[in-house]
Amino acid sequence: MKSAGIDELVARPSAWLGDGKRSGIVVSCRVRVARNVHGESFPCWMQEPDRIRLWKKLSASLAELPSMVDPLVFEMGELQWCDKQVLKERHLISVEECEKGAGSGVVLRGDESMSVMVNEEDHLRIQAMSPGSNLERLWKLVDRADTELERVVRYAFSEKLGYLTACPSNVGTGLRASVMLHLPGLGLLNETEPVTKGLVRIGFAVRGLLGEGSDASGNMFQISNQRTLGECEADIINRLSEAVAEIVGHEKNARARLIEQRREYVGDFVGRSVGILTNAHLLSSRELLDLLSGLRLGRDLGMIRNIATSTMYELILLTQPGHMLKITAKDLTPEKRDEMRAQLVRSRLAGMTAQV
Amino acid sequence: MKSAGIDELVARPSAWLGDGKRSGIVVSCRVRVARNVHGESFPCWMQEPDRIRLWKKLSASLAELPSMVDPLVFEMGELQWCDKQVLKERHLISVEECEKGAGSGVVLRGDESMSVMVNEEDHLRIQAMSPGSNLERLWKLVDRADTELERVVRYAFSEKLGYLTACPSNVGTGLRASVMLHLPGLGLLNETEPVTKGLVRIGFAVRGLLGEGSDASGNMFQISNQRTLGECEADIINRLSEAVAEIVGHEKNARARLIEQRREYVGDFVGRSVGILTNAHLLSSRELLDLLSGLRLGRDLGMIRNIATSTMYELILLTQPGHMLKITAKDLTPEKRDEMRAQLVRSRLAGMTAQV
Numbered sequence: 001m002k003s004a005g006i007d008e009l010v011a012r013p014s015a016w017l018g019d020g021k022r023s024g025i026v027v028s029c030r031v032r033v034a035r036n037v038h039g040e041s042f043p044c045w046m047q048e049p050d051r052i053r054l055w056k057k058l059s060a061s062l063a064e065l066p067s068m069v070d071p072l073v074f075e076m077g078e079l080q081w082c083d084k085q086v087l088k089e090r091h092l093i094s095v096e097e098c099e100k101g102a103g104s105g106v107v108l109r110g111d112e113s114m115s116v117m118v119n120e121e122d123h124l125r126i127q128a129m130s131p132g133s134n135l136e137r138l139w140k141l142v143d144r145a146d147t148e149l150e151r152v153v154r155y156a157f158s159e160k161l162g163y164l165t166a167c168p169s170n171v172g173t174g175l176r177a178s179v180m181l182h183l184p185g186l187g188l189l190n191e192t193e194p195v196t197k198g199l200v201r202i203g204f205a206v207r208g209l210l211g212e213g214s215d216a217s218g219n220m221f222q223i224s225n226q227r228t229l230g231e232c233e234a235d236i237i238n239r240l241s242e243a244v245a246e247i248v249g250h251e252k253n254a255r256a257r258l259i260e261q262r263r264e265y266v267g268d269f270v271g272r273s274v275g276i277l278t279n280a281h282l283l284s285s286r287e288l289l290d291l292l293s294g295l296r297l298g299r300d301l302g303m304i305r306n307i308a309t310s311t312m313y314e315l316i317l318l319t320q321p322g323h324m325l326k327i328t329a330k331d332l333t334p335e336k337r338d339e340m341r342a343q344l345v346r347s348r349l350a351g352m353t354a355q356v
Numbered sequence: 357m358k359s360a361g362i363d364e365l366v367a368r369p370s371a372w373l374g375d376g377k378r379s380g381i382v383v384s385c386r387v388r389v390a391r392n393v394h395g396e397s398f399p400c401w402m403q404e405p406d407r408i409r410l411w412k413k414l415s416a417s418l419a420e421l422p423s424m425v426d427p428l429v430f431e432m433g434e435l436q437w438c439d440k441q442v443l444k445e446r447h448l449i450s451v452e453e454c455e456k457g458a459g460s461g462v463v464l465r466g467d468e469s470m471s472v473m474v475n476e477e478d479h480l481r482i483q484a485m486s487p488g489s490n491l492e493r494l495w496k497l498v499d500r501a502d503t504e505l506e507r508v509v510r511y512a513f514s515e516k517l518g519y520l521t522a523c524p525s526n527v528g529t530g531l532r533a534s535v536m537l538h539l540p541g542l543g544l545l546n547e548t549e550p551v552t553k554g555l556v557r558i559g560f561a562v563r564g565l566l567g568e569g570s571d572a573s574g575n576m577f578q579i580s581n582q583r584t585l586g587e588c589e590a591d592i593i594n595r596l597s598e599a600v601a602e603i604v605g606h607e608k609n610a611r612a613r614l615i616e617q618r619r620e621y622v623g624d625f626v627g628r629s630v631g632i633l634t635n636a637h638l639l640s641s642r643e644l645l646d647l648l649s650g651l652r653l654g655r656d657l658g659m660i661r662n663i664a665t666s667t668m669y670e671l672i673l674l675t676q677p678g679h680m681l682k683i684t685a686k687d688l689t690p691e692k693r694d695e696m697r698a699q700l701v702r703s704r705l706a707g708m709t710a711q712v
Contacts, residue, residue, distance in 0.1 A: 264637045264695045271635035279631030281624035281712055339620045356637055 005072050006083040010326045013314050014090045014112060024300040025248050027180040027220065027313075030091070031138040031237070032127035033146055034165045034174035036156040042166040043104070043119040051103030051119050058118045061152045062107040067145040070110025077102030085322025091129060093117055114141060121166045122174075124149070131309075133244060135177055135237050143233070162229070172229030177240050180222050181247060184297040185254030187219040188269060195250055196221065203227055204243060218289030223247070259301065267356030270298035274354045282335070283342040288319060295349075303354050315345055361428050362439040366682045369670050370446045370468055380656040381604045383536040383576065383669075386447070387494040387593070388483035389502055390521045390530035392512040398522040399460070399475040407459030407475050414474045417508050418463040423501040426466025433458030441678025447485060449473055470497060477522045478530075480505070487665075489600060491533055491593050499589070518585070528585030533596050536578050537603060540653040541610030543575040544625060551606055552577065559583055560599060574645030579603070615657065623712030626654035630710045638691070639698040644675060651705075659710050671701055 036042060040054060055075065063071040076084065076097065084098040092115045093106050104119040117125040126149070128141040156164040162172040170176070186192045196206040207222045223243065225236050258266045273294025277283075283291075292312050298304035299312075317323060319341040324332065328340060392398060396410060411431065419427040430443065432453065440454040448471045449462050460475040473481040482505070484497040512520040518528040526532070542548045552562040563578045579599065581592050614622045629650025633639075639647075648668050654660035655668075673679060675697040680688065684696060 264698075268637035268698070271637050272632055275631030275633075275635030276628055277631075279627035279710060281620045281627050342620075342624070354635060 005074065006079070006086050007326065009072075009090060009112070010086055010323055013310055014317055024296075025182055025251050026133040026244060027182050028129060028131050029133060029135050029138060029177070029179045030127060030129045031135060031142050031175070031177045032125055033142055034122040034163065034170040034176075035124040035126065035146065035149075036164055036166070037123045038154040038156045040123065040156075043121065043123060044166065046103075046119070048103055054123065055103045055105055055118050058124065058153070059105060059107050061149065062116050062118070065145055065148045067114065067141070067148055068107065068109055068116075072108045072110060073105065074108075075102070075105035076100040077104075082322050082325040085320070086326055089317060089320040089322050094120060094125075096120055114145060116145070122170070124153075133179070133241075135179070135241050135244075139175075139177070139233060139237050169226075170228050172227075173231070173233050173236065175228055175233050175236055176224055177237055178222050178224035179240065179244050180220060181244070181251070182218075182220055182293065182296060183247070183251050183254075184219040184269075184293050185251050185258055187293075188258060188266065189254050191250075191254060192219075192221075195247060199223060199243060199247075202243070204240070217286050218293040220289070220293070255297075255301065263356070266297070266301070267303065267354070269294050270301070270303050271354045271356060274298065274304065274349075274352055277345050278349050278352055279346070280342045282338040283319075283345060284338055285319060285321075285341065288341060288345065289316065292316060298354055303356050304352065305355075307349075307352065311348060315348060319344060361430065362435070362442050363682065365428075365446060365468070366442055366679055369666055370673055380652075381538055381607050382489040382600060383538050384485060384487050385489060385491050385494060385533070385535045386483060386485045387491060387498050387531070387533045388481055389498055390478040390519065390526045390532075391480040391482065391502070391505075392520055392522070393479045394510040394512045396479065396512075399477065399479060400522065402459075402475075404459055410479065411459045411461055411474050414480065414509070415461060415463050417505065418472050418474070421501055421504045423470065423497065423504055424463065424465055424472075428464045428466060429461065430464075431458065431461040432456040433460075438678045438681040441676070442682055445673060445676040445678050450476060450481075452476055470501060472501070478526070480509075489535070489597075491535070491597050491600075495533070495589060495593050525582075526584050528583075529587070529589050529592065531584055531589050531592055532580055533593055534578050534580035535596065535600050536576060537600070537607075538574075538576055538649065538652060539603070539607050539610075540575040540625075540649050541607050541614055543649075544614060544622065545610050547606075547610060548575075548577075551603060555579060555599060555603075558599070560596070573642050574649040576645070576649070611653075611657065619712070622653070622657065623659065623710070625650050626657070626659050627710045627712060630654065630660065630705075630708055633701050634705050634708055635702070636698045638694040639675075639701060640694055641675060641677075641697065644697060644701065645672065648672060654710055659712050660708065661711075663705075663708065667704060671704060675700060 037054065043051060059073050062068055063073055074087065087093045087106065088095060088098050090112065092108055092112060094117065097104060097106065097117050097120045100120065106115055106117050108115040113130060114128045126142050126145050128138040130138055158164055163174040165171050165174055183192060186195060199206050203226050205224050205226050208217055208220065225240055273291045277291050277295065292315060295304060296312055299307055318327065321337065324337055324340060332340065393410065399407060415429050418424055419429055432440065443449045443462065444451060444454050446468065448464055448468060450473065453460060453462065453473050453476045456476065462471055462473050464471040469486060470484045482498050482501050484494040486494055514520055519530040521527050521530055539548060542551060555562050559582050561580050561582050564573055564576065581596055629647040633647050633651065648671060651660060652668055655663055674683065677693065680693055680696060688696065
């Protein structure tokens with residue numbers, strides 16, 4: 001069992017949560033490429049012995065890459081349910097990877113800024129994450145690791161199509177860049193929908209905080225490119241960066257209008273968030289996200305002081321089921337979890353007030 | 357204009373709000389009798405000159421009753437809309453009386469413990485109110501005023517039916533006794549309905565805080581006798597007192613079970629109420645009632661200290677539209693009213709905390 005490594009992770013904040021460029025609105029960003037190994041079946045057509053053989057080979061190569069500083073290696077077959085949850089909640093592996101067993105796994109940089117899933121949908125998914133708006137730097141990180149790996153592994157590549165992937169939607173660059181945005185101003189003005197619809201129209205995918213299919217809890221939206229084919233990597237990154245800059249403009253404009261025209265309405269949102277967070281005794285994870293949205297907006301607008309960005313995001317992370325299970329070492333009922341979540345939040349935010 | 361007298365009222369708490377016997381659960385009680393004058397048409401069949409003549413005669417007689425200490429006299433035709441609202445919000449006149457003009461009015465004891473409406477549905481409605489559980493004493497007060505008045509006014513009375521009234525539902529004793537109960541324990545356990553249904557089955561009417569047709573905002577319920585015929589006054593009062601004692605028992609039992617089995621659930625209700633009241637910047641009157649219910653329960657359970665019962669009920673009173681209009685002397689929009697209400701509540705409850 002590899003729980004020791006997981007325990008280390010639980011005890012510290014995630015690399016991608018904290019302050020960064022434009023971090024009042026751009027929470028975090030992520031870049032990943034999908035790669036497959038020449039001459040091997042895609043993971044879901046592989047037999048288990050082949051998958052295990054490939055995992056051993058790739059994980060060993062990954063752990064030795066110069067980019068992979070202080071590597072941590074986890075094989076899914078060796079992890080308990082809650083260990084996988086912790087990795088998923090830290091966005092180091094996908095929901096799908098949690099379902100996998102022997103022969104699938106992940107290799108991370110010790111600081112969690114980069115992770116490579118092996119034998120998820122593709123043989124390799126190389127991803128880098130950071131707080132704030134940082135797409136160009138992340139692309140460089142991923143590109144470097146990709147280049148290092150290509151020296152030891154022959155990728156499945158077509159001169160005509162580019163990198164080959166299990167799902168046609170990833171063929172070509174195999175690149176997916178995404179940005180997590182916090183848009184409470186647009187949310188309070190009911191103006192989110194035109195913005196997200198416009199993004200979809202020009203070829204971006206929009207999702208909630210928890211990925212595909214999830215709604216916009218806590219006014220958080222994840223924007224990513226849809227196309228991987230017919231556009232080079234730099235263009236994909238540029239186009240997304242430009243779209244993000246535009247949305248940031250809309251959100252700033254919404255906040256300015258709110259403060260000028262409806263200060264009490266914003267103050268009510270911020271004040272109630274503080275009041276409930278510091279006094280509730282039962283909190284669902286969904287409600288916590290919504291309340292932390294108020295806290296974050298309050299801090300951005302100068303209504304709340306003395307609260308670090310990292311504290312807010314740590315609360316999101318530490319109060320998710322997997323992390324709570326690891327911290328308390330108890331299998332909690334949902335109501336008991338709501339109680340512990342509220343207790344943790346009260347203790348972290350004790351004495352906080354809002355000055356509207 | 358008689359606004360001067362109304363301004364005096366606005367500046368002080370209502371007589372029926374405060375601490376009294378069993379006041380943790382029994383908020384207040386009220387007893388009224390309906391009487392009509394022999395030889396006069398009922399008010400709604402009267403011509404205006406007759407109504408004015410009768411108002412002048414009755415209001416003069418009422419103001420001179422020994423029970424009517426420091427009388428205040430208000431004729432509806434002389435009051436502005438907001439003055440009538442103030443009287444209604446203090447439960448000194450009915451919603452119907454607000455609609456009346458010249459020839460209808462009210463005479464009150466200076467301390468607001470008794471009020472007599474003239475030419476509402478009946479010529480006379482004599483009522484007494486007090487905080488807590490106090491029906492027997494109130495009945496004595498009303499009975500004394502009634503006896504004093506009968507010395508100078510001849511009532512419409514039938515040997516067979518008793519006192520005659522405009523609506524047959526009041527014929528006989530003309531007596532309506534009611535009790536306002538605060539039942540948050542039963543509310544939190546979703547056990548209110550069986551209790552109120554049982555009361556209706558044995559002949560009581562159950563209404564929300566704001567009288568006929570209103571729902572149970574703030575876990576407040578008003579229970580009153582339905583029958584006025586075939587039962588003497590003492591029996592009506594006794595039967596209601598017994599029903600109240602039984603409901604108080606159910607509520608105490610509910611609270612005990614909550615504290616023993618679901619302390620965090622109650623604590624969440626109380627804590628959130630404190631958190632929102634002390635931090636919101638917009639509060640509707642409906643939400644305020646619900647939140648004050650949490651505050652009141654928290655105080656009864658020892659989770660909140662240093663808050664007087666009167667403060668809580670003053671907040672209900674002072675934040676109603678008529679009172680707010682008198683206090684601010686401005687015609688406010690509903691949103692502006694919600695803002696002022698929240699501001700008043702924050703300033704009165706500043707620094708309050710709950711210890712669950």
